[in-house]
Amino acid sequence: MTLNKSIAVTLALGAVCFMAYLADGARAAPPAEECDIPQSFVESEIDLPRTLTEIKDKHRLDVSVVGTGSSGLAGTEGARYAYPARLDEALKAHLKGFDVKVTAHVQPKQITAAMVSGMGKILSDDKPALVIWQAGTADALSGVEPEDFRSSLDQGVEQIQSADADVILMNMQYSPRTESMLDVSAYADVMRVVAQQRGALLFDRLALMHYWNDEGTFDLYAATKKYDMARRVHDCIGRGLASQIINAAHLDAVRMQTTR
Amino acid sequence: MFAKHMLVRPLAAASAPVPIGNERDLRLDLFRGVALWLIFLDHIPENIMNWFTIRNYGFSDATEIFIFISGYTAAFVYGRAMRERGIVIASARVLRRAWQIYVAHIFLFTIFMAEIAYVAATFDNPLYAEEMNILDFLKQPDITIFQALLLKFKPVNMDVLPLYIALLLFFPPMLWLLLWQPALALAGSALVYVLAWNFDWNLPAYPNGVWFFNPFAWQLLFVFGAWCALGGAQRLSPVLRSPAVLTVAIAYLLFAFAITLTWYIEPLQRFVPGWLSDWMYPIDKTNLDVLRFAHFLALAAVTVRFVPRDWPLLKSPLLRPAILCGQHSLEIFCLGVFLAFAGQFIIGEWSGGPLIQAAISLLGILIMIATASLISWYKHMEGRSPGSRVKSPDADLAGGEA
Numbered sequence: 001m002t003l004n005k006s007i008a009v010t011l012a013l014g015a016v017c018f019m020a021y022l023a024d025g026a027r028a029a030p031p032a033e034e035c036d037i038p039q040s041f042v043e044s045e046i047d048l049p050r051t052l053t054e055i056k057d058k059h060r061l062d063v064s065v066v067g068t069g070s071s072g073l074a075g076t077e078g079a080r081y082a083y084p085a086r087l088d089e090a091l092k093a094h095l096k097g098f099d100v101k102v103t104a105h106v107q108p109k110q111i112t113a114a115m116v117s118g119m120g121k122i123l124s125d126d127k128p129a130l131v132i133w134q135a136g137t138a139d140a141l142s143g144v145e146p147e148d149f150r151s152s153l154d155q156g157v158e159q160i161q162s163a164d165a166d167v168i169l170m171n172m173q174y175s176p177r178t179e180s181m182l183d184v185s186a187y188a189d190v191m192r193v194v195a196q197q198r199g200a201l202l203f204d205r206l207a208l209m210h211y212w213n214d215e216g217t218f219d220l221y222a223a224t225k226k227y228d229m230a231r232r233v234h235d236c237i238g239r240g241l242a243s244q245i246i247n248a249a250h251l252d253a254v255r256m257q258t259t260r
Numbered sequence: 261m262f263a264k265h266m267l268v269r270p271l272a273a274a275s276a277p278v279p280i281g282n283e284r285d286l287r288l289d290l291f292r293g294v295a296l297w298l299i300f301l302d303h304i305p306e307n308i309m310n311w312f313t314i315r316n317y318g319f320s321d322a323t324e325i326f327i328f329i330s331g332y333t334a335a336f337v338y339g340r341a342m343r344e345r346g347i348v349i350a351s352a353r354v355l356r357r358a359w360q361i362y363v364a365h366i367f368l369f370t371i372f373m374a375e376i377a378y379v380a381a382t383f384d385n386p387l388y389a390e391e392m393n394i395l396d397f398l399k400q401p402d403i404t405i406f407q408a409l410l411l412k413f414k415p416v417n418m419d420v421l422p423l424y425i426a427l428l429l430f431f432p433p434m435l436w437l438l439l440w441q442p443a444l445a446l447a448g449s450a451l452v453y454v455l456a457w458n459f460d461w462n463l464p465a466y467p468n469g470v471w472f473f474n475p476f477a478w479q480l481l482f483v484f485g486a487w488c489a490l491g492g493a494q495r496l497s498p499v500l501r502s503p504a505v506l507t508v509a510i511a512y513l514l515f516a517f518a519i520t521l522t523w524y525i526e527p528l529q530r531f532v533p534g535w536l537s538d539w540m541y542p543i544d545k546t547n548l549d550v551l552r553f554a555h556f557l558a559l560a561a562v563t564v565r566f567v568p569r570d571w572p573l574l575k576s577p578l579l580r581p582a583i584l585c586g587q588h589s590l591e592i593f594c595l596g597v598f599l600a601f602a603g604q605f606i607i608g609e610w611s612g613g614p615l616i617q618a619a620i621s622l623l624g625i626l627i628m629i630a631t632a633s634l635i636s637w638y639k640h641m642e643g644r645s646p647g648s649r650v651k652s653p654d655a656d657l658a659g660g661e662a
Contacts, residue, residue, distance in 0.1 A: 068390060
């Protein structure tokens, strides 16, 4: 009897531990090498012609990332782990032998109208073939009217395109904890519309992070003071961006031509 | 006295279509009840049930239904009061109603503050350093709470009640004008709408920006609802009966549905011609875009056509829950906002899957129904059940239903 009981208790404890392990496993992120990014997030019907030309003709690629706080990470090592640096590394890994340079211009709390005033200098300094423009969060935080946000964004995209560079717009982070206080949906809608009207690409960070949270890839609801998860999220965003650029600029074909 | 005289004469001429003493139109309660459920579902961001709400199938959403019906019932209730008891009494009752809604709003704000304070105290994640700036206002509770009392600080999902308050504050003179010169009142309302669009009129919000629901724009829907209640609906009925109007309405609803599809199925976007999207976007909710207003009108035209006033199902127990909720809209709206907070919290804490989301949505609606039944029972006990005004003609329908 007692033996049976102790076996039962041990089994039950084992089962509980196993379930806890499973539950924990479900929440833990995949190893850094793989990011769960469905194809639909990185494929697009819009091309990046300017990016392709620069790669083909000049064997180089200059990318400018313009964004606010969520394009960086705090701390001395922050920039190294934030998605612009991760994108740089992913592109370099893919485009071996090419001169790839990703320059990040991160200004926390800067609303889009302010970013537009600084855009001219960035374009003339970096002479990018591609600008990744992360926007929307600062505007939502400052309560900029969506219509004003739209006209600023539209003006900026036009400016970039007339400087002969491709554009990828990146929307907000999905942030379930602040969702009930900070409604970003109107700003996300604006970005989708502007991208559509201007023939720019949209990197739907909002939907991708939402997907990760739903799938349990990352538990974005979790409270933590550590940087591990933030770094993994940025790494995956960098990789996702790289895949989107490679797809939209048809860089797979480029690599095949040069290696042959 | 003067006001009474002013009112009585012109009204006598146009009294035929005015629904004095008519039985309550249960369709209003039904659709307002359904709108309240939809608002509740839409307010839980992480919710699979969102896919069943109308905002995913066209331009307008439950807010339009809610504001229109609120205008309709306000005119129905206070219009009668103004005719029977005069302008002072009716205005006083409208303002008392605005006060009740104000108190309800502040009550919701308190619950909301508690949630925010909890999040601020427990949540930390370097990934969201930027987003957490939204909690900055907690550092200055003195200013924030005053701004909330002034209706300038309105957290997410708490915009509808301040709009309702603003609309009611301006309602007494508008109601008087509606009773005296309905066409003039409606034209005036449309003029304010147009001016608001042209001159960017809106009320300021805190910490910056403007009201999410621009009262100068949304008043059009409210006044239109009121106009319909005071005889406009009858005047419109020949128009609504015409097959051409029905065809146009259905065509427009299908068009809106097709456009909405392109928001969710990206490959479809290339079928939207550039000139159309240039002209159409953005479809502005803040200023009640004409496309949204038209979508609501089309929806209403089709609904009125297929759901007649004496629709037998309106008396069936099947629709009773929605009707009950619609009859106690203020209480149920507030409860819905609170339940949405709570539901979102539970879903977040448990990382709830679709099943939990559906269960929470359903449970929320059941709680809303149960509460509405309870309120109904209380009112019945006190001899003031809505719809049956036999006992006391002075029963304050407005207390719970306008």
